[in-house]
Amino acid sequence: GAVVSQHPSRVICKSGTSVKIECRSLDFQATTMFWYRQFPKQSLMLMATSNEGSKATYEQGVEKDKFLINHASLTLSTLTVTSAHPEDSSFYICSAHPGQGISPLHFGNGTRLTVT
Amino acid sequence: ILNVEQSPQSLHVQEGDSTNFTCSFPSSNFYALHWYRWETAKSPEALFVMTLNGDEKKKGRISATLNTKEGYSYLYIKGSQPEDSATYLCAFSAGQAGTALIFGKGTTLSVSS
Numbered sequence: 001g002a003v004v005s006q007h008p009s010r011v012i013c014k015s016g017t018s019v020k021i022e023c024r025s026l027d028f029q030a031t032t033m034f035w036y037r038q039f040p041k042q043s044l045m046l047m048a049t050s051n052e053g054s055k056a057t058y059e060q061g062v063e064k065d066k067f068l069i070n071h072a073s074l075t076l077s078t079l080t081v082t083s084a085h086p087e088d089s090s091f092y093i094c095s096a097h098p099g100q101g102i103s104p105l106h107f108g109n110g111t112r113l114t115v116t
Numbered sequence: 117i118l119n120v121e122q123s124p125q126s127l128h129v130q131e132g133d134s135t136n137f138t139c140s141f142p143s144s145n146f147y148a149l150h151w152y153r154w155e156t157a158k159s160p161e162a163l164f165v166m167t168l169n170g171d172e173k174k175k176g177r178i179s180a181t182l183n184t185k186e187g188y189s190y191l192y193i194k195g196s197q198p199e200d201s202a203t204y205l206c207a208f209s210a211g212q213a214g215t216a217l218i219f220g221k222g223t224t225l226s227v228s229s
Contacts, residue, residue, distance in 0.1 A: 004159065034216050043120070044205070044219040093159075102148055104162030105217060 002028055004096050006108025013084055013115055021079045021111045023094030028106075029074035031099030035067075038091045047092075050077050084115040118142050120208050122220035129196050129227055136192045137223040139206030143187035150207040150217060151180055151191055160205060163191075196227040 003026040013019050023033060032051050036044040048064075050056040050071035058064045066088075068080040077096075081088055093110035097103065121140040129135050141149065148167045152160040164173040169184040177194045193200055203224045207217035 006159075036219075041221070043221040046216045046218070049216050095160075102165055102167055104150055104152070104165050105160075106162075107152075107159040109157070109159045 002098070002106045004030075004094065004106045004108045006094055006111060008111060009109055010112045011114070013113070015085055015115055016083055018080055018082045019084055019113060021081075021092055021094070021113075023077045023079070023096070023108050025075045025096045025098075025106070028096075028098050030077070030096035030106075031074065032097040033071055033077040034095045034097070034105065035069060035077075035079050036093050036095065038093065044093065047079075081113065084113070086115045089113055089115045118208065118210060118218050120206060120218050120220035122204075122206050122223050124223060125221065126224040127226070129225070131197060131227055131229045133196050133227075134192065134194045135196055135225065136190050137204055137206075137225075139189045139191070139220055141187050141189070141206070141208040141218075142210070143185060145210045146184045146187075146208070147211055147215070148209040149182055149184075149189050150205075150209070151189070152205040152207065153202045154205055154222070155202045163204075193225070196225070198227050198229050201225055201227045 005024045035047045047062045048056045048058045050069050052071050052074050056069035071077040095105040095107045123138050151163040154160040164180045166182040171182040179192045182189045203222040205222045207219045
């Protein structure tokens with residue numbers, strides 16, 4: 001149980017285009033979803049926290065107009081990288097919390113974004 | 117700035133060896149400490165979530181301990197097997213349930229047969 005599906009797993013796009021990444025909880029309702037980014041040899045860095053039906057909370061230094069997060073339902077959150085640039089190339093991974101006390105996060109497989 | 121440190125960064129052992137890793141985290145405002153195993157091309161898989169000082173948890177050949185007063189946790193693997201090869205992530209939570217985790221860089225374990 002507790003499967004999180006993230007798509008696409010890999011995407012290559014041209015500079016200036018937008019890319020949407022989907023994160024779905026398949027067998028549970030995710031009250032909260034977290035989006036992380038990982039650069040080579042670095043730790044997973046939190047980008048934003050989203051709760052279903054409300055605006056996402058972004059971490060300091062993360063541009064909310066560039067990284068659009070939508071958490072329209074308890075099973076789906078999307079991250080859109082708008083007007084992507086080469087420096088946005090990174091590994092993006094979502095995780096979901098079922099909202100039941102102290103429980104581990106359930107992660108997607110991640111998306112490797114390459115902006116050329 | 118809250119920081120989670122893991123050591124060593126990487127480790128190579130022979131099949132059958134026992135090993136352990138360290139995770140250091142802020143001792144103030146502690147809520148929970150998580151361990152995850154992350155195999156290549158897969159999603160991180162939860163191993164343990166610990167909240168109480170002195171907690172010890174075990175899952176098969178893997179166990180973990182927690183010291184919240186001094187801010188460290190150890191992960192032990194007994195009799196390492198090639199399938200244990202993965203990156204082991206430690207993550208700290210300072211808030212209530214559902215608060216985002218702060219991750220360390222991980223310890224990458226390679227077990228050769």
